[in-house]
Amino acid sequence: MEEMIERIKLKFNAKDINRQKATLVFFSVEKKDLEACVLYMKEFEGYSNLTMISATDWIETGTFGLTYHLHNYKNRTDVGIKTYIDRKNPSMVSINTLWAGARVFERELKEMFGIDFPGCPRVDDPFALEGWDNLPPMRKDFDTVKYSEETYFPRPGRSTKDNVTQMEEKLYAVEAEVKKGIAKTVRKNK
Amino acid sequence: MSLKDVISPFNAWKRAFEKPDTIVKPMSDREGAPNYRGFHINDIEKCIGCGSCEEICQNAAIDLVEVASCQAKPGDSGLRPLIDYGRCCWCALCVDICPTGSLGMSNDYTWISEDPEDYRFVPGVDDKKWNGADKGYRRQEEAWLVEPEREHMPEKTPEDRKNDFDEYAMGFSDEQAEAEAGRCLECGICIQACPTHMDVPKYISEIKNKDLDEGLRIMFETNPMLEACGRICTAKCEDVCAVGHSGKPIAIRSLKRYIGDKTYRKKDEIMDLEPVEQTGKKVGIIGGGPAGLTAAFYLRRLGHSVTIYEQHDKLGGMLKWGIPDYRLPADVLQREIDFILRQNVEVKYNTKIGKDISFEQLHKDNDAVFIGVGAQIGSDMPITGMDTEGVYSGVEFLEKVAKGERPYVGKEAVIVGGGNTAMDATRSSIRLGAEVKVVYRRSEKEMPANREEIREAKEEGAELMILTTPSKIEKLPSGRLKIECLKMELGEPDSSGRRRPVPKEGSEFYIEADVCIMAVGQKVEPEFSETIGLKVTKWGTFEVHSDTLKSDEKVYAGGDCQTGPDDAIRAVAAGKKAAYFIDKQFKG
Numbered sequence: 001m002e003e004m005i006e007r008i009k010l011k012f013n014a015k016d017i018n019r020q021k022a023t024l025v026f027f028s029v030e031k032k033d034l035e036a037c038v039l040y041m042k043e044f045e046g047y048s049n050l051t052m053i054s055a056t057d058w059i060e061t062g063t064f065g066l067t068y069h070l071h072n073y074k075n076r077t078d079v080g081i082k083t084y085i086d087r088k089n090p091s092m093v094s095i096n097t098l099w100a101g102a103r104v105f106e107r108e109l110k111e112m113f114g115i116d117f118p119g120c121p122r123v124d125d126p127f128a129l130e131g132w133d134n135l136p137p138m139r140k141d142f143d144t145v146k147y148s149e150e151t152y153f154p155r156p157g158r159s160t161k162d163n164v165t166q167m168e169e170k171l172y173a174v175e176a177e178v179k180k181g182i183a184k185t186v187r188k189n190k
Numbered sequence: 191m192s193l194k195d196v197i198s199p200f201n202a203w204k205r206a207f208e209k210p211d212t213i214v215k216p217m218s219d220r221e222g223a224p225n226y227r228g229f230h231i232n233d234i235e236k237c238i239g240c241g242s243c244e245e246i247c248q249n250a251a252i253d254l255v256e257v258a259s260c261q262a263k264p265g266d267s268g269l270r271p272l273i274d275y276g277r278c279c280w281c282a283l284c285v286d287i288c289p290t291g292s293l294g295m296s297n298d299y300t301w302i303s304e305d306p307e308d309y310r311f312v313p314g315v316d317d318k319k320w321n322g323a324d325k326g327y328r329r330q331e332e333a334w335l336v337e338p339e340r341e342h343m344p345e346k347t348p349e350d351r352k353n354d355f356d357e358y359a360m361g362f363s364d365e366q367a368e369a370e371a372g373r374c375l376e377c378g379i380c381i382q383a384c385p386t387h388m389d390v391p392k393y394i395s396e397i398k399n400k401d402l403d404e405g406l407r408i409m410f411e412t413n414p415m416l417e418a419c420g421r422i423c424t425a426k427c428e429d430v431c432a433v434g435h436s437g438k439p440i441a442i443r444s445l446k447r448y449i450g451d452k453t454y455r456k457k458d459e460i461m462d463l464e465p466v467e468q469t470g471k472k473v474g475i476i477g478g479g480p481a482g483l484t485a486a487f488y489l490r491r492l493g494h495s496v497t498i499y500e501q502h503d504k505l506g507g508m509l510k511w512g513i514p515d516y517r518l519p520a521d522v523l524q525r526e527i528d529f530i531l532r533q534n535v536e537v538k539y540n541t542k543i544g545k546d547i548s549f550e551q552l553h554k555d556n557d558a559v560f561i562g563v564g565a566q567i568g569s570d571m572p573i574t575g576m577d578t579e580g581v582y583s584g585v586e587f588l589e590k591v592a593k594g595e596r597p598y599v600g601k602e603a604v605i606v607g608g609g610n611t612a613m614d615a616t617r618s619s620i621r622l623g624a625e626v627k628v629v630y631r632r633s634e635k636e637m638p639a640n641r642e643e644i645r646e647a648k649e650e651g652a653e654l655m656i657l658t659t660p661s662k663i664e665k666l667p668s669g670r671l672k673i674e675c676l677k678m679e680l681g682e683p684d685s686s687g688r689r690r691p692v693p694k695e696g697s698e699f700y701i702e703a704d705v706c707i708m709a710v711g712q713k714v715e716p717e718f719s720e721t722i723g724l725k726v727t728k729w730g731t732f733e734v735h736s737d738t739l740k741s742d743e744k745v746y747a748g749g750d751c752q753t754g755p756d757d758a759i760r761a762v763a764a765g766k767k768a769a770y771f772i773d774k775q776f777k778g
Contacts, residue, residue, distance in 0.1 A: 144249075145248065148249070158274075160254050161253075161254050161256065163239050163240060166262060166269055167268075168382075170268065171263070171264070175387055175763070176387070178770040179386075182411065183411035183412065185491035187411070188462065
């Protein structure tokens, strides 16, 4: 594995090499080198299986991180090849010609993160969501609570209590009345 | 359609007579992994109903509800989380945030009920087969979503600080305050513990928002003495802080001080208090300590005229005369008092009731009277030699120090007592150059002083002599004091819940010292209570209606003179309460 790491450093200028365990290594390459890199790993290093493609929304740095997980059946090792793409106009080269199975992952990423993979068959078809008309739901700026409040009706008879109000009522009702009466004296437009 | 498409469905029939791979019910042998995230469990004795789980739940699956087996008490709202498994996605954020670590998940995930309502229940309260499960997901130390360590306020080293009366704690920097505020869950469990019920989560939230002006306004709603409290408050809020259950409590007092320190220069501008319509009612306030000053401030905000009668030449009461400068610098206290006085509060300095003006006169001249004279007289011990030269009371000694005098402490001083007054006397004596022994009759954990006061006194070199009481004091020919002491042991708990100290037979021993400072409690000046002739309790404090602080038709009393010696924040709360009920009485 060490030799392989040296080779990819040389060929693809691999960075952030993180040797998580003896049989697993993560590294990152430039977006433009990604396709060549996975092809090389498949054809020359024996990583013939595409386990999955995952994405992370790095909203703070304005990027999406993509990780291509590959497995080598012969020596039973895994690699995770990372690359970062622009969040504003997210588009990535499709690898469906290398692995037909990549279509599923790419279609899922299109739906959940809005990352486009031009050339991938049926990439625009719904994957798990039907009739979705909102931000892709796995994006960090998608407001789950707001969405569910707008979409679903509240359960009838449901109620919750505020712990502060509860303690006011049960433990210091008189002082709570005093507090309310006094607080407004220091505020404008009381 | 090809022929294959027609034939292939029948392919499945070839397995029609094989043994199925599915599992027969009951599925008891399909246990989840040891850290599986299954149905929740909750240790309801440990849970404090802070609502952090409800707050963090991304699916709004959690409601806080009342349960019969838990009652609201200090530090516990008595509410418990009810989880709706129609919404729960088993992400375990509720477990990862839980400050007490009471909430966990069992590894049980199989349970069938016909009634959908069954899938809403209160873990730990409702009877479920996984209650008490030891397997399942628990909050991991490193995965707790709260930072357990607090920011440490920069302060001078013990060596450096023990030679002068300068303030030794420097206050938080902006970065520290924001980091410390960031640890707060804003659950609000602390609000009840504060005697004046300050809105702690709200002002901490304004530190996060970098809007300290609003933070100041929030604090003024409940406490006009926030700068003093930001330094010397006993911080009962921190004792119940939810984060304190698994980490260090939020440094609430230091955050209060931070807002005060950053805003005091522009206080008038920020508060921008509008003139209020004057009612023409007059209130006389006896005593210009925290209770009297707070009452004065709020009564002015309610439109009533206020006159404070103060026996000293300066206001502040025990904050001024009882707390040394190194804890609360005089200029900080003064600028806070000046703001209150700018609300047109009249003050008659050097005026003692019963001597310079009679209480009857005061009673006649005002529509209401508030008594906040504190407990200013040091209690004596019933032992021989209390009147020996070189034996002082703690309050008397501290008052001299506050006046800028440097009372004689010699080379060795003995302080008797374990409260904050004792610690103030100890640390002041160290600053005046003495080596100090603190004599206390119970053990260290029973000392009523703040823990940090005890720790810092020890850091500065004070020696604690616990389970010891003085029994006789004599003057030696050399002019020094010879103090006979007895060793004590702890017996049965008394009415305060602390174990009663009992002297050990024949355990007398002697220590020598230059001075002995008695800080064994304080009481209301008995001559004063006699002069005004109000009802008093057997402890000599004023007897008032517990809700309204009302003593007779138009007299109210609060603070130490009503509760017995206590902290500043309770006095502030009493002043605020009196202002409210006096106003209510005026309005009829």
